[in-house]
Amino acid sequence: MSRVNWLCGGSTLAMAAVACLTAGVSSASAQATGTSADAAPVTEVIVTGSFIRGVKTSALPVAVISAEDIQKQGSPTTLELLKALPISNGVLGDTNQFDARAQGSEGSGSVNLRGLGAQRTLVLLNGRRLAINPLAEAGSGIVDTNIIPAAAIGRIEVLKDGAAATYGSDAIAGVVNFITKKNQQGLEVSGDYKYVNKSDGDYNFSATYGWTGDRANLLLSAGYQHRSTLAAKDRSFINQPFLNSPEGGYSAAGNPSSFVNLSNGQIFRDPQCATLGGFAGFSGAVPVCYFQFTQFDNLVEKQDRVQLYGELNVDITDKTKFHAEALYAHTDVPEYATSPSYALLSTPTAEAEPSAAFTGRYFVPGTNPGLIDFIAKNPSFAGIGVTGAFVVAARPYALGGNPLFGNRGSVGSRSYDAFRVSAGFNGELVHGINYDTALTYSQESGIRTGYDTLVNRFELALRGLGGPNCNVAANTPGANNCLYFNPFSTAVASNAITGQTNPQFNPAVANSAALTQWFFQKSSTKQTSRLFVADAVFNGGLGINLPGGEVKWALGGQYRRTYFLSSYSALGNALVTPCVNTPDFGVTTCSGSTRNGPFAFLGVGTPADVTNDVIAGFGELSLPITSKLQGSFAARYEDYGGAVGSTFNPKGSLRFQATDWLALRGSVGSTFRGPPDTALVNNSVTSLQSILGVFRAVDIFGNPNLKPETATTYNFGLIFSKWGFHATLDYYRFDFGNPIVAEPVSGIVNAVFPNGAALPNNCATPSYAALVSRFTFNGACGPATITRLRTQVVNGAAVQTDGIDFDADYRIPDFFNGSLTLGTNLTYVIEYKVGATSVEGITVSPAFDAAGTLNYQTTVVPIPKFKGDFYAEYTRGPHNLRVTAHYIDSYTDQRTTPFIATPNTNNTVISNGKTIDSNLTVDLAYRVFLPWKTTLTASIINIADQDPSFARLDLNYDPFTGNPLGREFKIGVSKKF
Numbered sequence: 013m014s015r016v017n018w019l020c021g022g023s024t025l026a027m028a029a030v031a032c033l034t035a036g037v038s039s040a041s042a043q044a045t046g047t048s049a050d051a052a053p054v055t056e057v058i059v060t061g062s063f064i065r066g067v068k069t070s071a072l073p074v075a076v077i078s079a080e081d082i083q084k085q086g087s088p089t090t091l092e093l094l095k096a097l098p099i100s101n102g103v104l105g106d107t108n109q110f111d112a113r114a115q116g117s118e119g120s121g122s123v124n125l126r127g128l129g130a131q132r133t134l135v136l137l138n139g140r141r142l143a144i145n146p147l148a149e150a151g152s153g154i155v156d157t158n159i160i161p162a163a164a165i166g167r168i169e170v171l172k173d174g175a176a177a178t179y180g181s182d183a184i185a186g187v188v189n190f191i192t193k194k195n196q197q198g199l200e201v202s203g204d205y206k207y208v209n210k211s212d213g214d215y216n217f218s219a220t221y222g223w224t225g226d227r228a229n230l231l232l233s234a235g236y237q238h239r240s241t242l243a244a245k246d247r248s249f250i251n252q253p254f255l256n257s258p259e260g261g262y263s264a265a266g267n268p269s270s271f272v273n274l275s276n277g278q279i280f281r282d283p284q285c286a287t288l289g290g291f292a293g294f295s296g297a298v299p300v301c302y303f304q305f306t307q308f309d310n311l312v313e314k315q316d317r318v319q320l321y322g323e324l325n326v327d328i329t330d331k332t333k334f335h336a337e338a339l340y341a342h343t344d345v346p347e348y349a350t351s352p353s354y355a356l357l358s359t360p361t362a363e364a365e366p367s368a369a370f371t372g373r374y375f376v377p378g379t380n381p382g383l384i385d386f387i388a389k390n391p392s393f394a395g396i397g398v399t400g401a402f403v404v405a406a407r408p409y410a411l412g413g414n415p416l417f418g419n420r421g422s423v424g425s426r427s428y429d430a431f432r433v434s435a436g437f438n439g440e441l442v443h444g445i446n447y448d449t450a451l452t453y454s455q456e457s458g459i460r461t462g463y464d465t466l467v468n469r470f471e472l473a474l475r476g477l478g479g480p481n482c483n484v485a486a487n488t489p490g491a492n493n494c495l496y497f498n499p500f501s502t503a504v505a506s507n508a509i510t511g512q513t514n515p516q517f518n519p520a521v522a523n524s525a526a527l528t529q530w531f532f533q534k535s536s537t538k539q540t541s542r543l544f545v546a547d548a549v550f551n552g553g554l555g556i557n558l559p560g561g562e563v564k565w566a567l568g569g570q571y572r573r574t575y576f577l578s579s580y581s582a583l584g585n586a587l588v589t590p591c592v593n594t595p596d597f598g599v600t601t602c603s604g605s606t607r608n609g610p611f612a613f614l615g616v617g618t619p620a621d622v623t624n625d626v627i628a629g630f631g632e633l634s635l636p637i638t639s640k641l642q643g644s645f646a647a648r649y650e651d652y653g654g655a656v657g658s659t660f661n662p663k664g665s666l667r668f669q670a671t672d673w674l675a676l677r678g679s680v681g682s683t684f685r686g687p688p689d690t691a692l693v694n695n696s697v698t699s700l701q702s703i704l705g706v707f708r709a710v711d712i713f714g715n716p717n718l719k720p721e722t723a724t725t726y727n728f729g730l731i732f733s734k735w736g737f738h739a740t741l742d743y744y745r746f747d748f749g750n751p752i753v754a755e756p757v758s759g760i761v762n763a764v765f766p767n768g769a770a771l772p773n774n775c776a777t778p779s780y781a782a783l784v785s786r787f788t789f790n791g792a793c794g795p796a797t798i799t800r801l802r803t804q805v806v807n808g809a810a811v812q813t814d815g816i817d818f819d820a821d822y823r824i825p826d827f828f829n830g831s832l833t834l835g836t837n838l839t840y841v842i843e844y845k846v847g848a849t850s851v852e853g854i855t856v857s858p859a860f861d862a863a864g865t866l867n868y869q870t871t872v873v874p875i876p877k878f879k880g881d882f883y884a885e886y887t888r889g890p891h892n893l894r895v896t897a898h899y900i901d902s903y904t905d906q907r908t909t910p911f912i913a914t915p916n917t918n919n920t921v922i923s924n925g926k927t928i929d930s931n932l933t934v935d936l937a938y939r940v941f942l943p944w945k946t947t948l949t950a951s952i953i954n955i956a957d958q959d960p961s962f963a964r965l966d967l968n969y970d971p972f973t974g975n976p977l978g979r980e981f982k983i984g985v986s987k988k989f
Contacts, residue, residue: 060139060169060189061178062644063549063566064634065446071644071665071677073727073742073817075170079193084885084894086937086951087204087984089216089237090157094123094188096898098839098880099172099817101127101972102873104148105158107311108971109350110261112699112710112754113873116460117148119315119345119426121157125172125185126746126813127844127875130154132685132721134175134183137190138337140434140452140547144688146539146576147426147458152752153182153688156456159341159430161321163202163218164233166193172744172817174725176683177646177663180570180628184683184723184748192323192337196222196231204949204984208977210246211312214239216984227327235319241347242312245509247976249959250311250968254291254302257925259910260968261306264706265355266290268301268501269406271376275395279404283390284501288411289512298796300405305351306966307509308413308421311976317343329439335450336435345426352409352421352508353532354464354613354700357709357799359790360471363597372790374403374499376474379489382498382521389502389516403474403499407612408465408532413508415525416463416532420508424462424534431455436547445552455542455575461534464611466583467592469531473497480530484596495527535584535614542575551632560636570628576689578620584609586616608711608788608800615698615711615800622689627651640669652686656720659684673734679727687718687752691805701757701801701869702966704768704909709800712754719807723748729817739820746813751871753808756849757801758869758907759856760786768909769795782852808871809847809859816840830888838880846872865906866928866963866970874972876903890941895934900973902930902961910964925964931974933958945988953980 061072082093091105105121108114122130122145131153135142137160145156168190175183199221206214218235244250244261252260268282268290285292285301293300323337359372367375376383378397387397413419436450472478476489476496483492490496498521505522506513549568556563582588586609589595591602595610602608609616630648637643643666651658663681670676696713703710729742764784765773774780775793784793788800821835841863849857849871857870864877878901885894904927905911911926937951960974969976 060136060171060187061173061175062634062646063178063568063630063632064551064564064644071642071667071679073172073677073729073740073744075172075819077168077170079166083947083949084892084937084939085896086935086949086953086982090160090162091121093168094121094157095975096881097123097170098837099126099170100124101875101879102130103972104130104154106971106976107309107313108967109309110700110702110707110966111971112701112712112757112869114971115699116426117145117154118313118348119158119343119428120145120148120458122148122154123157123188124873125170125188126744127841127873128185128746128748128811128813129751129873131688132182132184134179134187135190136179136187137339137432138192138434139189140450141454141543141545141572142432143430143454143456143541143543145428145456145458146541146578147428147460147537152691153685156428156430157188158317158343159319159339159428159456160190161192161233161235161319161339161341162216162237163220163235163319164192164231164321164323165190167191172742173679173727174663174681174683174723174746176659176661176685177648177681178630178632180630180648180650181626181685184685184721184725185746192321193220193222193231195224195229196220197224198222199989200986201989202984202986204982206980206982208240208242208312208980211242212240229325231321231323233319233321235317237315237317237319239312239315241310241314241349242977243349244309244311244967245307247311247959247978249962250306250976251304252968254304257962257964257968258705259702259964259966261304261309261966262291262302262705263305263351263355263407263410264293264300264302265405265407266301266303267353267407267410267412267499268504269410269499270298270300270404271396272402272404273393273396274399274401280393282501284504284514284516287512288501288504288514289507289510290411298405303410305410308349308351309967310349311967313345313348313426315343315345317341331441332437332439334435334437337433339430339432339454341428341430343426343428348424348426348462349421350424350462351407352412352414352417353407355407355707356403356465356467356470356612357790358467358592358608358612359799360468361593361597361599361603363593363599364468364471365475370402374406374471374474376401376403376499377476377489379476380474380496380498381490382496382500382503385498385502385518385521386500406499408470408497408499408528411507412504412514414528414532415523416528419505422463422532424460426461427459429457441550443552445550448547448549450545450547452545452547453543455540457538457540459536459538461536462614463532463534464614466531466533466595466610467612468596468610470497470612473527473531474499478527478530480526495524497527497531498523533583534581535611536581537578537584537617538580539576539578542577544573546571554633558636559638560640560642562636564634566632568630570626570630572626572628574624574626574689576620576622578617578690580617580619583611584614584616586618589616608709613700613709615696615709617697618695620690620693620695622693624689625653626686642667646681650684650686652720655717656686659720659722673732675731677727677729677731679725681725683723683725685721685752687720690714691718691752692716703757703761703798703801704765704795706798708798710757711800711802713802713804715805718752718805719750721748721750721752721807736824737820737822740818742817744815744817746811748811748813750807751809751811752805753871754805755803755808755851756857756870757803759849760801760803760851762909763851763854763856765795780854783854783856786852809849809857811844811846811872813841813844813863815842827886828888830886830891833885833887834883835885836880836882838878841875841877844872844875846870860906864901864903866903868905868907868965874903874970876901876973892939894937896937897932897934900931900961903928905964907964925962928963928970929961931958931961933975947986949982949984949986951982953982954978
């Protein structure tokens, strides 16, 4: 971030904002104009954090990032800008399909102040709310920042303090307010291209048109943004050997897979595992074939995005103004790449395998041509042909790719459509009383598709009864249009990624795309969130004068109605297809109590249609106690109705101008967040999470008994401005209670299986019975038989976090015939304490400090203790050159299991990755104003081509924190007419 300023106060609700021009407040603007901010005239200051007009300074820490600042940095995208903020951790936007907190949200973005959760940062456009992203964390309340009309944005304001007293629910960690350009005159067109190695590059085009008349102004903008695919296989740091990083995208459930020889009960591994590029595992362990599924994935999915925006402001009279704005955004992710197929976790029923001895197992009979061919090529396994074999640690397709998708990974899609319209009147009533009213409606719809194996159809295919034209009732395996599926390596021609060939491949027993299409089916989900808001705010002077001036006030009310709708295709709908044997056999009463649907891995969902109403009233006072001491007080009442109830949140702040160059500030307040509508419904979503080294299905259920989240926030700081040096230093603290979170997967697993795959475990411990019941096993309780885990959204353990923010810049106005500015912006997290978590009466997660740790499969995102930007910027005439260094401190992988000293086949120990190393990248950006109102920008991002720090995760780095793209080159041109 180029010039972060924490000094502003006021309100953007009126939308006619003037950006922080008070002393020491917007030195960014001073850089742009070459004048001192101290000399800039102030007519009205309306900045995020207050509803009172005309308050020149505030005690609240507000950062202002102007369009000028963004351009000087080489015009990073909204995602790049927000991810780089030192005060933000755990940002969604980059592909991160292996973390439940990011799954399903590919193509969208977020901002996560303080790492408290993106749903706890309120995102506004021109001071007003937006509907949430319905796909992100199952509609938990995250706003999709990728729908923001980037071409129309004039500045971004970041309030880094709890703001429920002003804005209500969702502002626990703070507010990010995107404010559109004001008073543009004429047309401006822009375009840029970014080169990314092994990618076709990213490019953006935009046009904005502004018109300003005597009593009206208009702003129109259109933007198109494209990101090209970047495959994971094209980054060497991701493709680590198994012995370097067993967690680096490897699964024991593969193809070639393993089998149980029913003639002698022995388990064997398909002997072509290593030939086709798999890893044969450790000596003495269960013989499985590990395959690296991440080689089929993408680091960047192809994305195409369109954003349209229009805004009209009309002075109807001298005291009455009309404002209207409309936004439409569409994002398309046409090919979301994932594994060729998922692991076979659910098992067939008696309809697909009627033999009582084989029911519940994937059985390959001796008549399967693939088995016959396999035995012919591997005579030592001849005994299998007598009774057949069970398929274990398997999936239909792995190393050889999926023929349904051209022998590559499976492909799904994501798409989003967002629409928003807001209109209202503002102006002056009587006797200096101002008003601001508006109606705002917004919505976003998201569609997610994916493919998985229909359990019973796959078993039928193993028995030779597969295919759409097979008469199963006639029981003629391999005849009369009935097809066999060959699960052995003889069906695999080569490794789809490396090209390694299989000498035992036999095209006569290869599997066809037609058969695959019959059992490998698509499931889709459509979810829509809608939001209607009615706002009314009144403000003015109280007529009471204190030594520092007149007391000012604001009063207002707000009505919000939220809607959430979800629908599923037939195979993904729990009301239509609840059981494994519902397709083909029509069974709707599932064995056991779980309705997991027909797929081997993916679960099903129940359609939802949820609405909620919130009524709020709020007030604020600005108290100029003396000329040097200013105070403010705000309070808000919100009523959610029903079991959630109501809340009252006050907040007070003070600012003391000790000297001309030093000011002190502080604020204390309470914040509140009601449970999201979707979390109150006893429905479930299925996430894909690693459990003891194998990805399993984790079903996350809602909870109608949730309580609201609450927090008390504190901020104390100082502001220094003298000799061209401006600095702010702030201490913050959040005491956060009842956070709404999903129960921690790693904690539950470790409680039942404290030694990982080794004995002893708590399967038979009576006090753990309820916790063990959360698991679904394919057989007896054990780490190797886990198929699913059931978790719930709950009010989690209390959180207490505090830290320090520091921002400084020093400007030398006469430096080699130009000006030089040196600056820094950093955040240091002192602690992030999370209380103990219990599930079913068992402590599954002791209290811990999340600061400086990875926090994998906990309720917290990764929290490096220190993040900072350091920059030097030189301006001379039309030229501007900026060098920025981004630093992320090292942090620790707090897990135990991955670092247990287990000797491998080479008698060494896999222990690297406990510390995720610090990371330093340097960017260079150049801007020049050319003739004919043309501006050229050029930048090199990550000059040294620094890889992200290694972490024992599926992609071998932390996608929430690191950047996998390497060195990038970007050039852009804009032209004004």
